[in-house]
Amino acid sequence: MIQNLPILIPISLILFAFLSAFLGVMRFRLSQSVALLGALISLVMAVFGLNHVLQEGAISYHLGGWPPPEGIEFVLDHLSAFMVLVITLVGFILLIFPTRPGFLMDEQRGVPLYAMVLMLIAGLCGVVLSGDLFNLYVFLEIASLSTYALVSLGSGRAAFSSFRYLIMATIGGSFYLLGVGFIYFSVGTLNMADILQHLPAVYDSPAVIGGAVLIVAGIALKMALFPLHTWLPDAHSYAPPIVAAFLAAVQIEVSAYVIIRFLLDVFTPELMTATVPLTTVIGWASAAGIIVASVIAIAQTDFKRMLAYSTVGQVAYIGLGIGLANPLGIVGALLHIMAHALMKSCLFLIAGGVYHKTGIKNINDYKGLGRRMPWTMAAFTVSALAMIGIPPTAGFFSKWYLLLGSFDQSNWVFVGVILGSSLLNAVYFFRLIEKVFAPSEDKVEKGADSRGELSWRMLLPIILFAAGILVVGALNVFIVDRFLMPIVAGF
């Protein structure tokens, strides 16, 4: 049973996706319950898998019994177990959020949505579990296809942004596939472990270098690495809240995972730092992205759009950690994946809940909400402080490791960027905190029905995320020592 976990996780999610759709057609309320059950099962498997990996090492599953390098391999090692845990945990908590505020449509029309979300989760799990380059591409496209559909369901110019995203992500995917082709021509295998063995002999071949560049460029496009981020703000701000949360929290980060995986286990750090300065490019592009995105975020008045730009900046932190290409940098990047997943999900759900309850989208209208929704706004404050990087939240500790990594490299510019961006984040989040807790002048005007706290079903996932931010902060050393250090042990 345990040995089959690498395949069971994505397969069961796909199974539940079908179940959710079929049962949903009969009784539409069932679709969410079934989806939630599926996500819970995958979460439980992820926890068992992680535990097993920590106790006894990686699990390799050979599809159809064909051993690699000929057969398809699924691998649950430290890195993929960590990522699967983040994906399924965030996915599960997000699915608790009710349909109407979460997808902006009623339960009846929402039936196919849950199937698509499960497909998205399955695709992402598949990406991180794949042991070969082509399979990774297949799962990446499964995830992307569900994303296009989900984004297009949003409000405003959602359909247009979805189409634009489709074009951009497809270009990214094609670059990746082309790069994989180059690698395959050079070494004649697609299995990651196998490539790692054979590739160093041909590092100076133009095909390998070209392949590496194409792969990183393609993934950077999907990761919205500055300046390839232009599709993201539209797609994420028009998408329904749950979708936006899932994209910002997990989907983008899985692209970052792909780069980390290539850096550590496919190419060796040598190829990506010494032979071709790919990590350096990623690092500096990210450093610029952090600053630019934060400045643009300050100028936004729509809350979700501000969050979308903030995502560009936050993902760039992960890119910066990759750019450092040292153990502390990667640890910081991975911890930031987890921290950012929690805080950004929390914030998008709050945006969705507040919009549902009061119709407020604009930052300026958040005035006085602290009094009306004390719990929601307490959670908001926690996530906002985490975004700024105030201890003891999770957001502080990921920055702390990135900072140590930058000092390790004596990269003073990165130090300045990490520190300076905290100030920029403080500007746009404290602006909101100030509004939220300032006394509101127009209590009467908004009408009686717009008052009061969110319903408990909306509140529950929000509070869970906020609590998670504090727990991850308090337990960061446990996570770093147990989960993350083994990943970078090879450095």
Add this chain to the structure above:
Amino acid sequence: MDSFFSIQPLMAVLVSLAAFGLIILFRNRPNLREAVTVIAAVSKLAVVLSMLPDVLGGRYPEITLVNLSPDIGLALRADEAGIIFAMLASMLWVVTSFYSFGYMRGLSAQRQTRFYASFALCLSATIGLAFSANLLTFFLFYEVLTVATYPLVAHKGNPEALAAGRKYLAYLITGGVVLLGAIAYTYQVAGTLDFNAGGFLPQDTAVSSLAILFALFLIGFGFKSAVMPLHSWLPSAMVAPTPVSALLHAVAVVKAGVFGLVRAVGFVLGPEQLHQAGALPFMLAAAAVTIVVASLLAMRQDNLKARLAYSTIGHLSYIVLGLALFDAMGWTGSMMHIVNHGAMKITMFFCAGAIYVRTHFANISQLDGIGHKMPWTMAAFTVAALGLAGVPPVSGFISKWFLVQGTLNLEEFALAGVFLVSGLLNAGYFFPIVYRAFFKKPGTKLVTGEAPLIMLLPIIITAGLSLFFGLFPDAVFGFYELAERVGQSVTGGGW
């Protein structure tokens, strides 16, 4: 000096953290909510005092919780410097609690739950940073203090208060960021962050690294301790309710900045290393300029709280100047001035608040003859004014004596002159208030008497403390003994 495991430091932090939760829980029952504040304040003081005999006996209660970063624990340890600050803060929290009940109810202020809850959180953070055993723990509490004070500064919620809050955050978050850089760099250089009397940087640290670290720490903590030109948030923050100005802007927050400098100079970088690198004169100069300029600016303020704020800026730099003296006596003076200035300045803020509650007067020019109507209040004010000007037997004299001795030991006569001139300037901006209060004819509108007893008693107690610390600096709390030990252990010298 050895340490032993004890949960006392943790208890001291948790008491007010628990109060934070309970205050929110009892938000609809004001009496219970305020009872929680008092109980927490008193038990916090009791816990802190219970550690005093051990610390005086040379044993430090210590506890390490989870790790914050590999090799760096969330560690609390009550050493001499820490317990001086903790005793001061928790002692004054008790009196401030009573005072703020009178003040907030007297003005029927809004959002009192948020006020008391933030206050409790601030105190929790203050004690936490007093007892922090390493820089990262210190930073954690330092940032919590910054954030928790924000709602108190912006309490009134009017545009002026919000603007002050924004300014406060802009200054202090910037300071925090600079500080974070300093801490990470320290870790890079030294491989540890545990405080150690006399500093823990390796002997072979390059002068350039030392200079960068010193500059970063000085700027980072300079924001909170309002060293010029990083001071301007403090006068603006005076829009906060008076108990906040009194406890936080005279004692907890700004002293947290100064205490940070104590830790950075004395326990991280080491005065000796800084002295040899020739870095200390920069700090001396900044402090000396701040003392003189702040005193001159204080004279121009008509708003009583603004004048007190500038006076605070000046007196904080007394402490900063003492820390920059590589001399045990100077350090002793600084540590004592942390306590003495706290007691005296809080008295003055309390007086300003009492006057405001009774008369709604905020300006000095309105105070003609107020001494006849509020004799006790103004008598307390006079005691504190004398002390800050350095007149014996009030406690301000003693700390100043040591500070001047410190400058003379180093033959820095110009700096001794700064202290003497500043004494005159202090007299120059405080005595006119006393003169107006007692010797001018009251205006026609003055019909009220003393503030209610719940406000008056704290005033008299803190004024009494100012006298008590002046007459018996070593009694009961052992402040003098503790300060002297800090000075000697940090500078490695005696006298």
